[in-house]
Every structure is written in C-alpha cells, then in structure tokens.
Amino acid sequence: MPRSRLSVQTYIDGILTGNRVILSQAITLIESNLMSDNILAQEVLQSIMPHTGKSIRIGITGVPGVGKSTFIESFGTLFTKENKKIAVLAIDPTSQISGGSIMGDKTRMENLSINKNAYIRPTPAGSSLGGVARKTRETMFLCEAAGFEVILVETVGVGQSEIAVKQMTDFFLLLMLAGAGDELQGVKRGIMEVADALVITKSDGENQKNANRAKIEYENALHLFPSKENKWFPPVLTCAALQNQGMENILTMIEKYIIHTKNNDFFITQREKQNLYWLHQNIKDVFEEKFYQNQHIKNSIEEYENKVKNGNILPWQAAKLLWNMYENGLENKGS
C-alpha cells in the first residue's frame, strides 16, 4: 500500500517555500516505483521547472578510498559558511548490487548532515543506471526550486555513472589519490579527460611530497590532451580535507570557472546540450525498458544471444527478428 500522498499544490508550495519535510516527500515520489507516484511526481516537476536552474551544479567523482565524504564535508561547509544553501546528491551504481548506498550513512558527513544550510540525500535505488540518473537529476531540480544554491552530485568511479554525473553538472571534479608509481591505477579510463579539474586528496604530513609529485605528473598528463571546447584548462590542486587545507583554493577555482564559462556562453550552451542529451538518452531508456521488458522478447532473447555469440546467426538478423517480434506484439495489441 502506498503511503498517503499530499496534493500536487501542497508539494509545490512546500518546495517553493523551502519546506524540507515536503521536499523529502516529493523526492520520495520521484524515487517511487508506483505508477501513481510517478504521475504525481511529474506534475510537481513540471510546475516547479520555472524555478529551477539557478544553482551551481558540481559533480564529484573518485575511487573508493579517495576521501569523497571527507572532501564533501569540508567543501560543503565552506559554502554554508557563506550562508549558501547546499544539497548533496549521489549516483551510486554499486548500491544496485550491494543494496547499500555510498550516501546512505549520513554519519560519514557528521557536521554537514546537521548543518541547517545543507541537505543530504542518499542515492535513489534502481535497477538501471538510466532510471537512477534521471531520478537524481529530477531531485536536483526539486532542490533548486527549494532554494538550494549549490548542488553537489557525488559518484564513484564505476561504470557509466560518471558520464551521467558529467551530463547533469556544470563543473566536474575528479578526486585523486597520490600513490606510489602508477598514478592512474584504478581511475577509469577516459574520466580524466572529461574532468574540469583534478584534486589530489590527503595532502598532509608525510604525504604532501607524494601529492606534489602526483600534481606535476597529472599536470603533464593533462597537458597532453587537446584543449577543450570551453577554453578552460583543467588545473590540478591538492588538499587535505580533514585539516580543511586547500579547500578555499578549490572554491576560488570553481568560481573562476563559472565566471569564465558564463562569459563565453559555454555555461548556458552546455546546459542546453545536456537537456538534449537527456531527451535522446531518455528516449533510449524508454525504448529499452519497453523492449527488454516485453514478454515476447523476454522469452526469446537468451536463445538469440546464444546463437549470436556462437556465430550461428548474424547480429543484424537476430536484431531484426527480435524487433519484428516486438512490433507484431504491439500491432496485435492494437487490433
């Protein structure tokens, strides 16, 4: 049984006046798998759209152990000290498997979680990255409408989740560990290339020397990549979040980026492109959901996969046969 729901207008009014309880309930609607909740959620979202878009959206990624929580705790607090309201969201593909969530345990951010200017929301559960990413992006809109001025979206360096976060944020920050030797160990191939900045964490005490060496290595590596469309050269910084060292430099750097990209219109064009990205991505998501959940397809896909794998049938032929199966099912439904 679904819990009792409020009226659309109650959600909207609550969100626009910054009522956290109602905001949380509205996010629960978005995360719900009930059709009735989804319809309600979409009505709410559509109404609050004119009040969205005014925040700075910052994506943060890095391998487990890099110190993301500590970083966000320290970095987020910087904003709240300026009396800015900050929301922390997450896309965690591992939670789909483990059932746990990187953001589930608010004790990881002890201070931020009780800070009145901060709002922390764990990653939504979901069976597909597409669904999880969409729900996080919609949650971001609700937070913006509720008056949050900075949105941090956290993810771990696994699978495609970083692309999703990159595609919903204005600035994409990659946290790195200074290791011995192979600096990119564990960092997903390709992520360094889309980062707007690299930050080497845990640069304190003995580790400072390593961090500075890593900084130079990364600067050299970044130097090898072609320049970006936004004419922004990704800098490499170091920090020690636990000691709150180097955090203000990072904030200053991001502010510089925002001014830079607002001046050359990249800021707005990137957001427009992101909207289009999500339209065509969501079209694919709708299709995949419909297609792979279709009973005819469910009954046959494994058989075709095996045939294709072993070279008994060409992929294109299998694809067309499966598609015909799907379309015929739809046509018969209509007749």
Added chain:
Amino acid sequence: MPRSRLSVQTYIDGILTGNRVILSQAITLIESNLMSDNILAQEVLQSIMPHTGKSIRIGITGVPGVGKSTFIESFGTLFTKENKKIAVLAIDPTSQISGGSIMGDKTRMENLSINKNAYIRPTPAGSSLGGVARKTRETMFLCEAAGFEVILVETVGVGQSEIAVKQMTDFFLLLMLAGAGDELQGVKRGIMEVADALVITKSDGENQKNANRAKIEYENALHLFPSKENKWFPPVLTCAALQNQGMENILTMIEKYIIHTKNNDFFITQREKQNLYWLHQNIKDVFEEKFYQNQHIKNSIEEYENKVKNGNILPWQAAKLLWNMYENGLENKGS
C-alpha cells in the same frame, strides 16, 4: 533500376572459391540500399557464416596526416610476401559528409592495389555510422569466407568510428605522429586507452629523435593506465613505412599478441563479446531507424527538442510523449 543479380548459390560458390569479381558483387549487395538486395545479401551471409572467423582482424586508426595509407601499403605487403591473402576495409565517417572516401583512391596504395594477394575495398556509403559499421563487418565476413587470412580495417580518429572498428577487430593499432610538445594533440580522448599498441610513424632521418622522445612519453602515459583484462601491456613502437623500416617488428608484436590471447582464451571470448555487442547495438540501430524515421516522430521531434532545450518540458516527459506517439501509430497500423 537495380542491375541484374546472380542467384544466392552463385554468390556463395563464387565467394567460397575466392572469385574476386563475385566477391565484389556480393559486397555491392551488402552496400546496396535496395530492400531486395539486402534480403539477398543476408541469405548469402547466413550461408557463408560457417566459413568465417579464421582471419586475424586488425584495426588501424590515426589522425589524417599520420600516414595510414603508406603504413598499410608497407604493412600489408609484408603479409603478401609470406603468401598470405590480405583484405583492406575502411570505416570513414567523414565520407558521409564529404561524399569522398579515405579509401576511394586506390592510388594511395599503388603497390598493394595491384598485388594479387591483396584486396582493397573503399568504405561503404551510408547515412549512419551504425549502418556503415554493420556493412563493413559483414564485408569482413565475406572476405574471410573468400579465404582472406588477414583483414585490416582502417578508420580516422573522428567520432565513434574507432569504437566500431575496435569492436570488430582482434587487435587495435593506433598510429601516432611525433610532434613538438603536445603529443596527444588531435588524438581523440579515450582512444589511447583502448589501443593494443601505439606506433609512431615517419621515424626517419631528422625525425627519428622526435619519434624516440615521443615513444618514451607515450610509454610513460600508457604506464599510468590500469592493466587490461587480456593481460597485454600495449607497447609503443616506431616505424618509417615509406622506407619499410620497423614494419617487421610490428608484425612480430601482433603475432605475439595473437598467441598470447589465444593461450589465455581472450581471443575467442573477445569475439563472442563482440558478437553480443553488435546484437544489442543492432537492436538499438533498428529501433533508432524505425523511431526517428517514423512520420509522427519526424513531424514532432524538433518541437520537442526545442521545448526540452529551453527547459519548458522535462526530457523524460518529452521522451514518454514521443514514445506514446510512436506506439499508438504502430497499434493503429495493426488494427
């Protein structure tokens, strides 16, 4: 009017006996946009499938100017000297725009094009990468059935074509230029990471010093990436194809890779995974073709894109509305 076609059996017999004229005609069927040709082509392909898979498939990429033709001319000739039959295919996304083809001009490979052990086929024309990639992969199968023992698939460093080539070959070779300073200038982000080897071209005379310096830089850069699933560490080599220097080292290296991956079963599992990749890719291709060519969608997509871009409607809502439009069209067709 379509030209007269042969019978399915005539194509099959011709291909299996290595008749080049019939092979070329069969490839023309694959490349044709006529429905009747496609049906014929698929029948031929299905019949020759048991005779495919025995070649070594090598993908080659690099920016324009890196010397791909000269490289392939020299490298391909090495195989023919061992009396091996080699086919050279291409996926050229730029030919969709310019109408020209990187492989269209056989004079670029003067010697290879008249070599009796070599067969050069220009990139198929096509409006989508998905279609072009599929046609090239099917052409590869025909060539294998016709007895070609080595297939080179060439592409340029633009767009997604490199992923397509990577997904249809056993070994992926990235050609690089030794430049001054920024060594990765112009190399598409992410491609270095999926290469099985890097080869620095034009390493002769004055340029040798630069090439050797670039070799060390690339080796350092590759060293930063995590090790690959196939336990193969991508080497960096230099060559001067015009002078036929360094080419045999490259051949030896690829032979070593083939033995290595056949021993650890990566060779066969990669091919199986590629088959599955193309199944699900082709399902998407069929869907996109059907969806975006649908008259209802054609009439409405731009309007929805603009609304989504400007934030007037959420991507997910637009996607669902468009999908309903599409499905209703199908259902009405069936009733």
